[in-house]
Structure formats: C-alpha cells, structure tokens
Amino acid sequence: MTTEPHPTPPEGGRISIQNGLLQVPDHPIIPFIEGDGTGRDIWRASVRVFDAAVEVAYGGARRIEWREVLAGEKAFNETGDWLPEATVATFRDYLVGIKGPLTTPVGGGIRSLNVALRQLLDLYVCLRPVKWYQGVPSPVYRPDQVDMVIFRENSEDIYAGVEYREGTPEVKKLVAFLRDEMGVKKIRFPDSSGIGIKPVSREGTERLVRAAIRYALAQGRRSVTLVHKGNIMKFTEGAFRDWGYALAAREFRAETVSERESWILSNRESGSGISTVDNARAIEPGYDLMVEERRAEVRDEVEGCLSELWDSHGNGQWKNRVLVRDAIADITLQQVLTRASSFDVIATMNLNGDYLSDALAAQIGGIGIAPGGNINYDTGHAIFEATHGTAPKYADQDKVNPGSVILSGVMMFRHLNWEEAADLIERSLEAAIAQKRVTYDFHRLMDGATKLKTSEFADAIIENMAPNRA
Numbered sequence: 001m002t003t004e005p006h007p008t009p010p011e012g013g014r015i016s017i018q019n020g021l022l023q024v025p026d027h028p029i030i031p032f033i034e035g036d037g038t039g040r041d042i043w044r045a046s047v048r049v050f051d052a053a054v055e056v057a058y059g060g061a062r063r064i065e066w067r068e069v070l071a072g073e074k075a076f077n078e079t080g081d082w083l084p085e086a087t088v089a090t091f092r093d094y095l096v097g098i099k100g101p102l103t104t105p106v107g108g109g110i111r112s113l114n115v116a117l118r119q120l121l122d123l124y125v126c127l128r129p130v131k132w133y134q135g136v137p138s139p140v141y142r143p144d145q146v147d148m149v150i151f152r153e154n155s156e157d158i159y160a161g162v163e164y165r166e167g168t169p170e171v172k173k174l175v176a177f178l179r180d181e182m183g184v185k186k187i188r189f190p191d192s193s194g195i196g197i198k199p200v201s202r203e204g205t206e207r208l209v210r211a212a213i214r215y216a217l218a219q220g221r222r223s224v225t226l227v228h229k230g231n232i233m234k235f236t237e238g239a240f241r242d243w244g245y246a247l248a249a250r251e252f253r254a255e256t257v258s259e260r261e262s263w264i265l266s267n268r269e270s271g272s273g274i275s276t277v278d279n280a281r282a283i284e285p286g287y288d289l290m291v292e293e294r295r296a297e298v299r300d301e302v303e304g305c306l307s308e309l310w311d312s313h314g315n316g317q318w319k320n321r322v323l324v325r326d327a328i329a330d331i332t333l334q335q336v337l338t339r340a341s342s343f344d345v346i347a348t349m350n351l352n353g354d355y356l357s358d359a360l361a362a363q364i365g366g367i368g369i370a371p372g373g374n375i376n377y378d379t380g381h382a383i384f385e386a387t388h389g390t391a392p393k394y395a396d397q398d399k400v401n402p403g404s405v406i407l408s409g410v411m412m413f414r415h416l417n418w419e420e421a422a423d424l425i426e427r428s429l430e431a432a433i434a435q436k437r438v439t440y441d442f443h444r445l446m447d448g449a450t451k452l453k454t455s456e457f458a459d460a461i462i463e464n465m466a467p468n469r470a
C-alpha cells in the first residue's frame with residue numbers, strides 16, 4: 001500500500017447537483033478550512049487519512065484535489081478579514097467542503113464564523129450522528145444502546161444573532177417598545193437587561209423536520225423525536241412541535257404514525273369494541289377532570305384517528321411506520337442517558353441541538369469522536385465539521401483526537417456516495433481502537449492502552465487500511 005500522493009490531475013472537477021442528485025467527478029475539488037487552535041494538528045492528520053482511504057479504496061481512479069480556503073485567525077492574519085468573501089464564494093461554487101473548528105470569543109468581539117458560514121450558505125440541517133464504536137470507553141453502562149442521529153435546526157433560533165447589549169440606545173428602544181406598545185410588564189430589571197430575540201419559523205421547522213423524517217425513512221430508523229421546550233416557549237418551541245407533527249401528518253401520512261395515534265390504534269386493538277370515551281380516557285389520563293369542551297376535542301381526536309387511519313395503520317400495521325413523538329428538552333437530557341434505546345432520530349432547534357450533541361457525545365467516548373455535517377438538502381451545499389471546538393489549551397501539541405474530523409470526513413464521503421472510502425476509514429478507525437492505540441482522551445479512560453499523538457493515531461488508522469487487514 002502506498003500513501004504517496006498521485007500526480008495532481010491537470011484540473012480537478014467541480015461537484016454539481018442535477019435533479020437533486022450530486023454529480024461527483026473522480027477528481028473533485030473540495031475546499032477545506034484548517035481551523036484555529038487544535039484544528040491545525042487535526043487537519044494535518046485527517047487529510048492523510050482521507051487521501052490514503054481514497055487511494056486504497058479506488059486504486060488511484062479517484063482522488064480529491066484539496067483547496068484551502070481561509071477563515072478565522074489564519075484568515076485575519078493573512079488578509080485582515082475573519083471570513084473573506086472568497087471563502088464563502090468557494091464553498092458556494094464547489095458545493096461540498098470540510099472545516100476545522102473556529103474560535104468565537106465570549107461576550108464581545110466577532111460573532112461566530114461557524115454560525116455565519118451555516119447562515120450564508122443556508123445549511124439548515126446540522127446533522128450529528130451519535131454512535132458507539134466497539135471498545136471506546138464510555139461512562140454509561142450500555143453504550144451499545146446509543147445510536148441516535150441529531151437533526152439540529154441550523155439557521156434560526158437565538159443563533160440568528162438578534163441581540164442587544166445592556167445599556168445601549170437599541171436595547172432602551174426595544175424595552176420601551178415592549179413596555180409601552182406591547183404591554184409587557186414582566187421584564188424584571190428593564191434598565192439593566194440585555195435582550196435576545198428567538199425567531200423560530202414554520203418554514204425553518206418544516207424543512208428541518210422533513211429532512212429528519214426523510215432520513216429516518218431512507219435509513220430504516222424507527223422514530224423521530226421532536227425535542228422542544230414548548231411548555232415554556234409556547235410560540236417558538238411549542239410551535240416547532242405542532243408544525244412538526246402537522247408536517248408529518250400532511251406529507252408523510254402513509255409512512256408515519258404519531259405517538260398518540262399509536263396509542264389510539266393499539267387501544268382499539270387490545271380491547272375490541274373499546275368506546276370512544278374509554279379510548280379518550282386511556283390517552284388522556286386527566287380526561288374526567290377536563291372541561292367538556294376539551295373532552296370533546298379528545299373524543300374528536302380519537303374518532304378522527306380511527307376513521308382516517310384504521311384501514312391503513314390499524315391491526316398493528318402502525319408498528320411498521322416511523323413513529324413521530326415529542327419530548328420536552330430537560331427530561332430528554334436525562335432520558336437519553338437512562339433510556340438511550342428509546343431515542344433514534346432527534347429533530348430539534350438550534351440551541352437544544354447544540355447542548356444535546358455535546359451531552360450525547362459523552363456517552364460514546366466524548367467530543368473527540370463526535371462528527372457532524374451542515375447540509376442544505378435542496379441545493380446540495382454541505383460543510384462537514386467536528387462537533388468540538390478549538391480546544392486552545394492543546395493547540396499545536398499534536399495531542400488531541402482527530403476522530404471527530406476524520407468521522408466528519410466519513411460523513412462527507414457518504415454524502416458524495418464514496419461508500420468504499422467511508423467504510424474503509426470507519427473500519428480502520430475501529431481497528432485502531434480495538435488495538436488500544438488511542439489519543440490521550442481515550443487513553444485516560446482505558447486500561448492497558450498505548451497513548452498516541454494526533455499524527456500517530458492517523459498513522460494507526462492508515463496502517464489498518466492495508467488490504468490484508470481490511
């Protein structure tokens with residue numbers, strides 16, 4: 001096996017999209033951002049793994065022409081601009097790219113370049129699979145039960161950046177408007193508040209939930225859970241839940257069943273001849289305490305469900321449909337730990353998804369092995385990136401785990417339909433872990449492991465690509 005680079009083709013090809021399908025030449029140009037902090041070490045290691053996998057998988061018939069684009073500290077030092085327009089234009093032109101982490105200061109300074117890229121290219125899905133690899137150290141009892149895929153809405157919520165600093169004329173104007181024109185009396189300290197605004201739209205929710213359901217159907221997943229804090233934020237997070245259910249019923253009627261529908265159908269299945277009222281009591285435990293108007297709504301729901309769905313979903317047929325359910329965000333953070341197997345695909349808003357993806361990563365070995373992709377399924381634009389940040393205390397020490405960027409590359413190869421390269425990397429990374437050749441983060445949790453540097457872990461993966469080991 002050789003990992004020497006092939007001669008660069010005279011001109012790499014451009015990935016395009018036709019009728020919703022990516023057209024990928026054998027020598028695609030793929031732009032990359034190296035990233036700040038540990039991004040430098042990680043990228044150097046990861047790109048060797050990518051090139052080796054393509055070489056071994058396709059014997060030279062395919063090759064990536066990497067094109068560096070600047071962002072973050074490197075861009076600022078070289079151009080005076082944190083996110084040069086040329087970088088955004090290159091990602092726009094070449095459709096698919098990959099990036100390392102970029103630093104965002106807390107409190108002041110520039111707004112997130114990571115978020116800016118997602119917004120500028122309208123990469124509305126942040127796709128973060130959370131899957132355990134055999135041998136990876138985990139703090140939970142049954143990490144094998146963790147196999148979730150987060151669809152995090154990536155273009156709105158409080159990440160839209162509509163925020164006003166305490167004491168500014170803007171925040172004073174906004175507070176006065178809320179108080180005088182909107183009758184808001186509940187801002188506890190109006191003169192010393194900063195204010196953030198959280199837009200959550202029907203369109204934004206629908207395209208995210210649509211992508212999550214399509215994914216669940218294509219991948220043979222069992223359920224899509226809409227995670228929200230709709231009991232408190234009724235018209236943003238609560239609306240997300242309602243729009244999500246409505247979309248599932250409207251666009252995926254034949255393929256999905258909501259949790260409440262599944263209860264209604266199974267109540268009828270288990271108690272033949274069950275009355276509408278008893279069915280309503282079973283799905284709504286407080287039914288008898290409700291006002292009559294609300295009770296009538298529950299009875300209508302039962303009757304509507306049975307008349308619409310009994311033929312297509314009844315007699316247990318609903319068990320073969322994708323279950324669409326919802327869960328409130330705080331209890332979800334407990335239940336993903338205590339009942340991991342109840343969660344499969346998760347669709348949620350931007351902030352919930354950010355919290356959930358780091359929390360879930362802990363169960364499958366930590367943030368060093370948590371990949372992601374920012375994707376627009378309509379235009380084909382995608383930028384793959386790790387879930388973690390720049391971990392500045394480890395920068396330039398050749399120390400951290402490159403696994404998240406490497407697995408983000410696996411996601412990228414799957415997006416390009418280069419399954420052989422993706423499988424090869426995944427298999428070889430698992431083999432290196434099985435050999436207990438790991439970076440510091442896994443080493444501190446594993447008995448008898450050999451501690452490797454970032455670059456050495458990449459070497460270990462590449463060694464495991466040798467055909468006789470595959």
Ligand SMILES: NC(=O)C1=CN([C@@H]2O[C@H](COP(=O)(O)OP(=O)(O)OC[C@H]3O[C@@H](n4cnc5c(N)ncnc54)[C@H](OP(=O)(O)O)[C@@H]3O)[C@@H](O)[C@H]2O)C=CC1
Pocket residue numbers: 038100101102103104105114366367368369385386387388389390391392400401402403404441
């Ligand atoms: N998409 C992006 O580009 C993102 C950028 N950021 C930015 O990164 C900066 C730093 O953020 P911070 O909150 O410290 O979070 P980080 O994810 O950068 O680091 C937090 C901790 O996670 C662990 N960790 C991170 N990366 C790795 C890795 N590759 N291998 C092993 N362990 C790792 C380390 O844990 P330990 O100390 O236990 O060893 C580290 O101290 C901020 O400016 C933030 O805005 C954050 C998230 C995403």
Ligand SMILES: O=C(O)CCC(=O)C(=O)O
Pocket residue numbers: 102103104112113114115354387
């Ligand atoms: O943009 C940032 O600095 C942080 C983003 C982040 O935490 C994430 O996307 O998971």
Ligand SMILES: [Mg+2]
Pocket residue numbers: 354355358387
């Ligand atoms: Mg995050």
